[in-house]
Amino acid sequence: MEEHKEYEDYLARLKGRSVPFDDKEMFCRINARINKRPRLTGLILAFAFIALSIGLLTYFNADSFLPGGNGIFSEYIFQPKDVSADPIMAYVLIDQ
Amino acid sequence: MIKVEFTEVYSAHKDFVWRLTSKYIFSKEDREDLFQEIFINIHKALPHFRGDSSINTWIYRIAANTSINYLKKQNRYKWLKNMLNGLKIIEEEVQTVEIDLQDFKPLEKLNPQQRMIFLLFDLEEKKLDEISEIMKIPIGTVKSNLHRAREIVKKEVIENGRA
Numbered sequence: 001m002e003e004h005k006e007y008e009d010y011l012a013r014l015k016g017r018s019v020p021f022d023d024k025e026m027f028c029r030i031n032a033r034i035n036k037r038p039r040l041t042g043l044i045l046a047f048a049f050i051a052l053s054i055g056l057l058t059y060f061n062a063d064s065f066l067p068g069g070n071g072i073f074s075e076y077i078f079q080p081k082d083v084s085a086d087p088i089m090a091y092v093l094i095d096q
Numbered sequence: 097m098i099k100v101e102f103t104e105v106y107s108a109h110k111d112f113v114w115r116l117t118s119k120y121i122f123s124k125e126d127r128e129d130l131f132q133e134i135f136i137n138i139h140k141a142l143p144h145f146r147g148d149s150s151i152n153t154w155i156y157r158i159a160a161n162t163s164i165n166y167l168k169k170q171n172r173y174k175w176l177k178n179m180l181n182g183l184k185i186i187e188e189e190v191q192t193v194e195i196d197l198q199d200f201k202p203l204e205k206l207n208p209q210q211r212m213i214f215l216l217f218d219l220e221e222k223k224l225d226e227i228s229e230i231m232k233i234p235i236g237t238v239k240s241n242l243h244r245a246r247e248i249v250k251k252e253v254i255e256n257g258r259a
Binding site: 006021027034 | 106110114115118119127128131132135136139199202218219249250253254
């Protein structure tokens with residue numbers, strides 16, 4: 001019986017607890033977080049795009065399309081057997 | 097689709113959301129963070145509110161789900177925080193305590209779902225079927241969680257009272 005009363009007292013105490021808060025300040029903070037989100041997302045996306053671009057250019061060798069480039073494009077896609085048949089190389093050769 | 101203004105929702109429900117968060121989370125910083133997180137989620141979900149349930153139930157649902165997920169996330173990284181604290185890699189969090197934490201000690205023993213059900217039933221005085229609707233779980237699960245939560249709290253209260 002006494003134990004039950006102890007529990008009931010505890011519940012009453014917990015119910016009566018109130019923590020003060022500044023609702024206006026909290027509203028300002030919520031608004032700031034809501035308005036900040038898209039900008040932050042945009043920034044993260046921009047960074048991710050730049051990082052991905054740098055990564056891809058590095059991986060595929062940015063000079064693949066240029067004479068002397070040994071990237072994956074020149075190696076697997078173009079593979080010009082006859083250098084003069086390759087329009088880029090032909091242009092470079094003519095230019096030289 | 098019902099159009100509801102966010103400011104209206106905030107003014108009408110801020111007090112109960114604060115009451116709930118202040119009993120659900122005990123550190124000042126986390127409590128404020130959770131409170132803001134709940135209203136950010138409400139803001140995000142507001143355009144999709146269809147009015148299937150009452151706005152009160154809908155807000156209770158968002159508040160309950162956000163709180164449970166928040167606490168689960170905190171518990172998940174507790175070991176990492178403790179480890180980093182031990183290694184002195186991060187400074188120990190200074191928690192501003194403006195209330196006596198002794199009364200919240202028994203609630204710490206409850207898991208996130210039990211804690212929410214306990215607060216909704218015993219402090220917010222919600223009915224079992226309302227809690228079932230808010231949390232989208234069967235009434236039987238609400239009952240068993242509430243029973244278990246009460247047993248744990250009772251045990252803790254009695255043990256602490258004797259200590």
